[in-house]
Amino acid sequence: DAGVTQSPTHLIKTRGQQVTLRCSPKSGHDTVSWYQQALGQGPQFIFQYYEEEERQRGNFPDRFSGHQFPNYSSELNVNALLLGDSALYLCASSYRGPGVNEQFFGPGTRLTVL
């Protein structure tokens, strides 16, 4: 089992550009959550996808959007990039079953906006 994978590992963009980050969940997982970790902070929740729909959203502007595909993989899109979007973007997957579900994280994509 490859666990949660993310691509690319690193990305450099300039202000105003658009970026797409990708995530493949752990085998058997159906829910994907995205988090942003800025320097010196804990990961901040962006949104969560289940059954190809956005189910929960954190305090992020509409420039942040996502998608989940029938195979449960997911994309995070950020439009009109700002310098402040520079961060590590983490994807986490889980199975939406009864009880407490652990979220398993990928290694992240490091986005630098110049």
Add this chain to the structure above:
Amino acid sequence: ILNVEQSPQSLHVQEGDSTNFTCSFPSSNFYALHWYRWETAKSPEALFVMTLNGDEKKKGRISATLNTKEGYSYLYIKGSQPEDSATYLCAFPATGTASKLTFGTGTRLQVTL
């Protein structure tokens, strides 16, 4: 707005020392608390999921306790080793299963020889 706080922010110990850190969270509407270990350039690794007041969990030299009435959890590392060097994060889900996690800022542990 959930507020999850961790202390200390960073810790530097010698190999063989035992250490502990704290995670504070809202005590009302408690559902679960997650502990993660995050080594540089790797994925955050789930250590424990704690759900019951008085819970104590152990994995090797690492253990954790939970007090939901007063809203804190302690993580203990006995006989620290250099490979324990990592950032330790606690996270609190807002609601039930598969819910968004609110993370603390983490405790960065460095263990030197």
